[in-house]
Amino acid sequence: MDASEVKLAAKHSLPIVLGYLPASMAFGVLAANYLGNNSILMSALVFAGASQFAALQLVILSSSAVFIVFTTFLINLRHILMSSFLNTYHKSHGRLKKILIAFGITDETFAIASNGLKELSLKSEQESSVSVITSSKAFTYQFTLNSISYLSWVFGTFLGFKIGGVIPGEILEVLPFVLTALFLYLLVTNxxxxxxxxxxxxxxxxxxxxxxxxxxxxxxxxxxxxxxxxxxxxxxxxxxxxxxx
Amino acid sequence: MEILLVILGMSIVTFIPRVLPFFTEIDIERYSFLKFIPVAVFSSLALPDVFAEFQPEKIIAALAAVGIAYKTRRMFLTVFVAVALLYFLRKLF
Incomplete structure (x- = not known):
């Protein structure tokens, strides 16, 4: 394991966690009435915010299963662009590693990783004559980042489902702006x-x-x-x- | 029962676009426009939250984020000040 990549990814994932917890709690609160336990299952298997809210809306409107799945596909098709970009850092992994990473590609993990992996490869360029970040470091960084983000998403859904609205509404309302501010930061610095x-x-x-x-x-x-x-x-x-x- | 099938279907159709590019030979050198993806994605993720509905307090907080990011290049400072500013603007007005 590459301990420094784990540490770096953990640090970089903090804004994602801050953004995901309130968003997934909101999902858990809303979905509890309609999906019950399955709201946690949905977060664990789908792990894609916007499409989960859309699917919930469609379940409430009692749309057909096929339509819900198709809508989810359309909403999440954009990840094909993000995976295409990140693949430049993960080309040489084995099949299992690629699958593990792919599952955790979201708007937010892409945003942080595209930036973080660039940073890491610049650093390794300075430290040695090898110009590209080593494959195992890239994997460790990405997998740690994805895993922490995933756990906060599933755990937040569980919290929302179990305890509902314990966090004051006015704080819950501004927390999703963490992600917007994060995207703005990444936009400006890139x-x-x-x-x-x-x-x-x-x-x-x-x-x-x-x-x-x-x-x-x-x-x-x-x-x-x-x-x-x-x-x-x-x-x-x-x-x-x-x-x- | 049906909801389980819906969730399973959702997970499959969400996973496919995420995983396919990892198993294709996409060479960023050949498709040089790929390198523009980050900037384009960051912008299209951030701006709708700021501008899709007219919320002056969000626009102010977003401008603050842009300014701090540009001046300091510090991620946590940017995020913290922007969110705190949004919170206090909403408290005040």
Missing amino acids: ISSRRDVGIAAVAGIIAVLLSKHAVGWNIFIATVVACFIGGKLERKERGDGFEER
Whole structure:
């Protein structure tokens, strides 16, 4: 085991835990009446916030099972982009390790890991001549991060289910903003060129405009369009002989 | 009974997009637009919470987060100040 990666991932997971606990407690409280014990099972097997809330809503409206599953698929399809990106750090793992990591890819674990793994690989670049982070370190970091996030999500659901509203509502209401502030921090610190600002603006505007009508899809569409434009810009810059970064 | 099938179905369709890319040969060098994914995802995750409904106190807290992140590059400070600010703005107004 790589103890320093475990420590780093544990530290990095703190904002996720702070965000997941109130969100999953809210889910547990709401779902208790309709799903009973199964609300905890849902958190343990699905581990995807937005789609769980959507599914709960559909259960309450007594939609068909097929429709609920299909809606879940649409909402969570966006993770394909995040896994594609993270795969660059996890290419050389064996099958089991890949499966273990894949299960825990969420918006939040992706956000922290894409940043943390970059940091780790820069560090190992300085320390040795090997330019890439070693595979086992990447796995340890990602698996620790995913596991802590997963446990806080399932445990929060259990707490919400068992004890309901013990935390004052006004605190529960602002805690999900932890995740928004986290994303803003990562956005700001990952922007390194004017092109990045443009990509962020395009993605943000599309995501806001579509947020009411297409949960999950808004992120997918916004990311694909913004990346496409980013790729075009890059090619244009190269063509003109300018090189950034 | 049916709810168990629903949950099982949900878990399968959620897992597929998460796991597939790990078993395909995606080369970031060849598909260079992949490297824009983080910035695009961070932006599209953060901005709807701030702007989808008009909540001035959220916009103020978000601007504070952006400013602190830019100046200090410190994650916990950014998150803590932004959330505390949102809490107190809601208390006050």
